[in-house]
Amino acid sequence: MPTYTVETTYRVPVYRQRTYHAATPGEACRQAIDDDDWSNDKLDYEAAADAAYSGQTVPVPSHFDETIQRKAAHFEVLFGFLKIVIADQVGQRRTDAYWLARATAAIAKAEAILDGARDPDEPVAAPRPCHVLAQLQEDRVRDQIASIIETGPEFATLTADAVSDGDIHAACLSVAASIDLSEEIGAAEFRAALAALRAAKKAEGS
Numbered sequence: 001m002p003t004y005t006v007e008t009t010y011r012v013p014v015y016r017q018r019t020y021h022a023a024t025p026g027e028a029c030r031q032a033i034d035d036d037d038w039s040n041d042k043l044d045y046e047a048a049a050d051a052a053y054s055g056q057t058v059p060v061p062s063h064f065d066e067t068i069q070r071k072a073a074h075f076e077v078l079f080g081f082l083k084i085v086i087a088d089q090v091g092q093r094r095t096d097a098y099w100l101a102r103a104t105a106a107i108a109k110a111e112a113i114l115d116g117a118r119d120p121d122e123p124v125a126a127p128r129p130c131h132v133l134a135q136l137q138e139d140r141v142r143d144q145i146a147s148i149i150e151t152g153p154e155f156a157t158l159t160a161d162a163v164s165d166g167d168i169h170a171a172c173l174s175v176a177a178s179i180d181l182s183e184e185i186g187a188a189e190f191r192a193a194l195a196a197l198r199a200a201k202k203a204e205g206s
Helices: 025-034 067-092 097-115 138-151 165-178 182-205
Strands: none
Touching (some): 067 097, 138 165
16 A cells, blocks of 8 residues: 655744724724735734724625635535536526536535535546537517517407517517427438438548
8 A cells, every 4th residue: 555745734824914094994904905004024923913903894896805705705606606506507498508517516516615525536438528409599589579560359458568578588488498399409410410321421431
């Protein structure tokens, strides 16, 4: 069994405390960054209870945090957005399977990071890419509304302007979630299989 030598280190922060006159906490932080006098610096374990810890703490803009802290804080925000988007896309069945698998793996890793756990096992093989056969576009749905009003007595009292973008969006979500295109997809898969076989046959004869 192999052996490994691992060097583990930690750094004790060096800090200083200095008072600045400023209109806002952000302005005070900016003055501290511009101040290059470190003659009264201390190591972290030398901290003493003085005026810096006796007053009320105030929040400061996040851009004064260290880069690693900013990344960590923003990580949770992006992670939350990713989960919402993926859940929405799955519900509408619009997400390419290849990218859905990658996003799902990214979510699993993010959850492991937040839980302090090891990364999840990588999938043995990524799913093969799929191809979009059709898109339900809301602007094209709106284009259909005027002609439906002209030919359909049921909607004679309505105008195209009476249909809001929200109405169209909700309708598209409903149709995308309920429509069954399995026959059309099956036919497309069969035609693609035939085309692939013919390409392979042609290559064999060349």
